[in-house]
Amino acid sequence: MAWFASLALLGALHVAALAFPLLSHLALCLRGHKDLRRRYGAWAVVTGPTSGMGRSTALELARRGMNLVLVGRNPAKLRDISSAISKAAPAVQTKTVVLDLSLVSTAQGDEALRRLRQTVEALDVGVLVNNAGVLEPPAAFLHDAGEEAWVDMIRVNLLALTEVTAAVIPGMVERGRGAVVNFGSMSSEALPSLPLYTMYAATKRYVARFSKCLHVEYRSKGIDVQCQAPFFVTGAMASGFSEAKLFAPLTPTPDDYARAAVRWIGHGALCVPNLRHQIAWFIAYVVPDWLLEELLLREHLWQRKELRRMRPLPRAPAGTRDLVSYTCTSGCLS
Template identity: 45%
Template sequence: MDFSLTQNLESQPLWIFLLLALAFLSLLKSSFKILKWVFVNFLRPAKNLKKYGSWALVTGPTDGIGKAFAFQLAGKGLNLVLVGRNLAKLNDVSDSIRAKFEQTQIKIVVVDFCCDLDHGIERIKEAIDGLDVGVLINNVGVCYPYARFFHEVDDKLLCDLIKVNVEGTTKVTHVVLSGMIKRKKGAIVNIGSGIAGVMPSSPFYALYAATKAYIDQFSRCIYVEYKKSGIDVQCQVPLNVVTKMSTLERPSFFVASTHDYVRAAIRHIGYEPQCTPYWPHSLFWAFVKILPEYVVESYWLGVCHTIRKKGQLKDSSKNE
């Protein structure tokens, strides 16, 4: 019986064995990806952020993801440099953090990234002089008020998108990075966007998506440049989070609260150059990747048409 089985196997064409080998390798690869995903999202320990330095700098800390980062970094024992344009809101956030974490030292730097960027960068440079800023969270960003064709983007919005999302993130990174290089340690987190990072294309958000694609590529490049210098650079790509920018009002399985997103985000700092920290978002991303691009683009086009119409109705009602 064993002899006949051997004969049967030997009589099979070579392509069958190759096909079985490919199927086995494909199954092995998929199993490895699933196990890695489970480890990264649920088992991998978070890094001790205080080892990077005792201070963290957060841009855009008065609302949404930036505010959640400020609170949770203070909870990790880090002192804070808060950079934003509204002094009253910065003071409110600072007072709230100190009320919860009494030992936290906080410095406030007022910078309007849409206007006085060069002067603002100088103020940041002066504020962090002598501080071991070990963690940088580049969170500040501007998006469209609602979906629109590229020709409908006015000059001010066009300039703000490039100045805040591209120039602002780049220059803040440049000024903070010099101190990290001297100390040979640091972690830089740049907040990207699922629109640029997940969708094959982003109609009706062309310029915003392009600025976030820049952030992703910028992060990947300096990750490679400085990973041997003790500096970890990462672009985080969130999908739907309840913020003023997203206009989403309540969390759900695929829509993260700012607290839940940042809790996951902090666990990923210091690892891969690009990540989607909130695990339901990564599931959605994986699903999108297996779909044909034209299906995703058609769906997104329909969603954006609806968003655009609602935005235009709001604009027209305001002008009446």
């Protein structure tokens, strides 16, 4: 009977481990909202704030009384979100920094980062939200696009996130408080692999590890570093995934996600803020890895075929740059 008792104990521990995220979510919902301004500082920096989750998160932070530094590449869209924030929260101040994150590690990108440093040095920046990311080309083998496509993705998803964090965090260290929120993805945390989105999933895995290490490094300095790992969020990006239709009941709107995301700031190094995403995570956990990988590969091969039928991928001569669009992926498999 000892072996039966041991198995029962292991089973109980396993169930408890699976139930813990849900219980944590419910406990957090029962608490009052954290006063982010008092806890961390008066200003928040948000990258990619002009659409999707980035826009919704910026508006949610404004409703919570945070002034905002909005970082994006399109001046007109930055003015639009600034105007929307002014209407939603008239007392909130906004500043904009034009920065094309795909130009990080270039002379033009270095100049824009210098302007960002100058802007944040004069402010009590308490929260940084690294939201901007790239998901181009979609549903592609590694050889489907020239290397510049992958370089763009690495620059935005890895280098820019690192550079912006390095620009903002010194002021937090000096003040002894702050929160850094990096948007990772369930694609690198809950799924065994993401075929035909290899580089994207790999860059998001960097985000999770980067965040965890910084969390350990800076928590003694009063700084909370967190990686949030969302799944599908409604919008144009999610609609491009055929499997998103299967998860439609578990897909929140950007506004729904932003409310949960802001509530979870400062609670854990890695979290899945939205309850529906936690359910999706559980489903991914119980389905065998081999089956998930087979299903994902099949769906993404079909998606690749459809995309190539609608817009064939250009093949650039060796040494030339492919024309691959820069997209802020605020949502989707984020």
